[in-house]
Amino acid sequence: LKKGARNFVFADGNPEARVMIIGEAPGRDEDIEGRPFVGRAGQLLDRMFAAIGLSRVAHHPDEAIYITNIMPWRPPQNRDPEAAEIAMMLPFVQRHVELARPDLIVLMGNTACAAALGKRGITRLRGNWTQAFDRPALPMNHPAHLLRTPSAKREAWADLLSLKAKLNGLP
Numbered sequence: 001l002k003k004g005a006r007n008f009v010f011a012d013g014n015p016e017a018r019v020m021i022i023g024e025a026p027g028r029d030e031d032i033e034g035r036p037f038v039g040r041a042g043q044l045l046d047r048m049f050a051a052i053g054l055s056r057v058a059h060h061p062d063e064a065i066y067i068t069n070i071m072p073w074r075p076p077q078n079r080d081p082e083a084a085e086i087a088m089m090l091p092f093v094q095r096h097v098e099l100a101r102p103d104l105i106v107l108m109g110n111t112a113c114a115a116a117l118g119k120r121g122i123t124r125l126r127g128n129w130t131q132a133f134d135r136p137a138l139p140m141n142h143p144a145h146l147l148r149t150p151s152a153k154r155e156a157w158a159d160l161l162s163l164k165a166k167l168n169g170l171p
Contacts, residue, residue, distance in 0.1 A: 005073035007034035011096070013056035014064035018167060020102035021045070022093065024111035024142065025071035025081050036067045041143035045108075048143065048156060052164040066100055068093070070115045086115045097133040103170050105135050106163065109142030127159050129166065138163055 002008075009026040012035045021037075029039030037045050049055065049065055058064040070089055071081045093115060097105065107113050110122045116132035117139070119125060125139040140159045141152050 002073050004076040006031045008072050009034055009036050009069065009074075010072055011066060011068040012036050012038075013066040014058060014061060015066050015100050016061040017054075017058075017064035017066040017100075018061050018103040018170075019049075019054060019065045019106060019163070020097065020100055020104070021065055021067045021106045021108060022097075022112045022116065023067065023069040023108040025069050026074040027078060027144075028074070031074040036069050037143070040147055044143040044146060048160060051157075052160050066102065068096060070111055081111055083114075086111065090115055094133055097135070102135060104163065104167060105132050105137040107132060107137055107139045109140075109145065113139050127155060127162065129162070136166065138166070 005026070009030050023036060026036060027039050030036055036042070046056065054063060054065045056065050056067060070086055070093055072089070075081055105116070107116050110120050113122060113125050114120050116137060117125070117130060122139060122141060126141055128139065130137050130139070138159060141156055146153050146156055
């Protein structure tokens with residue numbers, strides 16, 4: 001994986017944020033820039049979370065998000081990460097979550113759900129709170145899916161409101 005990628009894409013945002021977003025893998029734009037979620041999907045992600053008062057550039061943990069991916073390198077031809085590749089990275093992601101200590105996790109898309117929950121089927125999983133890495137976790141549709149399927153944005157808004165309510169209910 002590393003050989004075909006330009007950059008190691010680790011994380012972005014405030015590592016002390018109460019909300020940690022875990023995506024799939026860097027795309028072309030992310031590989032070039034070396035930061036997760038910077039392409040069109042990332043711009044949508046930023047707007048989505050801004051709508052509930054959260055931002056990757058916020059300094060206060062209550063208003064911040066911290067973003068990473070299961071895979072730190074862009075897979076060749078932008079393919080989905082393979083099960084063995086996900087399994088290889090899982091201990092690192094788990095340790096990353098332990099070090100960041102977020103209150104809540106958002107799992108963006110199938111790959112993040114497969115890694116954290118051992119389950120696929122984002123249309124069935126999305127919007128339902130569960131546990132991942134010993135923390136409350138909310139599976140959501142990946143912003144790239146929302147760009148391809150604008151009708152799914154209504155569900156994403158409901159998920160964001162659920163996230164905001166859960167966050168407000170925590171100490």
